[in-house]
Amino acid sequence: MxxxxxxxxGLMCFIVAQAQQGNDDTNEGRKGHHNKMANLTPDxxxxxxxxxxxxxxxxxxxxxxxVKVLELERAKKNQEMRKMKESKKELTEKERFQYKSDRMDAQIALKAKMKDILTPDQYKKWENLSQKRRGKPHRAKKGQHPQKKQG
Structure with a gap:
């Protein structure tokens, strides 16, 4: 016995170790994914x-x-921004603010254009995809959950 x-x-320890190793590989793959996407042309x-x-x-x-027109426009802007960041190692506070402001303006414009192109159901799905890509949760932050009814 x-x-x-x-x-x-022993088997459980082995399984846990393998699962953790798999998660590390997945995270490395994500980093590599962004680098691979950066090497693509805007088209x-x-x-x-x-x-x-x-x-x-x-x-x-x-x-x-x-959508392809919008994505091409966005890819070209992203390429320009990447080149700017690479050519200049450290941005000043003013440049950093301008960079972030420009990105947000582009996101707002993209959202408005996508709303015109997509059906309401498609737009809802697109927003969910966008939030997942940015890493934002779909539910409220901790502490903001509705109170459970006590029965």
Missing amino acids: KKKILVLM QAAELSTKKLTLALDLSEAQQQQ
């Missing part, structure tokens, strides 16, 4: 983004063309 318990505990990045959105949102041909 003791041998069985020891074998089970390639726009094409891939449009295809992903087409699969996720079931876009029509007309919607695909409109």
